[in-house]
């Protein structure tokens with residue numbers, strides 16, 4: 429698909445690292461499947477993946493983690 433951020437690049441399937449901030453916690457999730465813009469590097473994750481990311485983030489917040497680094501497992 430065409431990148432909606434830079435409007436020039438096309439996205440290609442790959443994996444990316446997502447940073448989420450929830451309250452006091454920072455959650456870094458590696459190896460997230462995404463469509464990545466070949467021009468600006470912006471990434472797009474599906475709704476399903478996004479829901480999983482939010483679940484992982486909530487879990488880290490519940491544990492009281494300040495920084496949590498997770499490898500995404502589909």
Ligand SMILES: [Zn+2]
Pocket residue numbers: 431432433434435436437465466467468469470
């Ligand atoms: Zn782009």
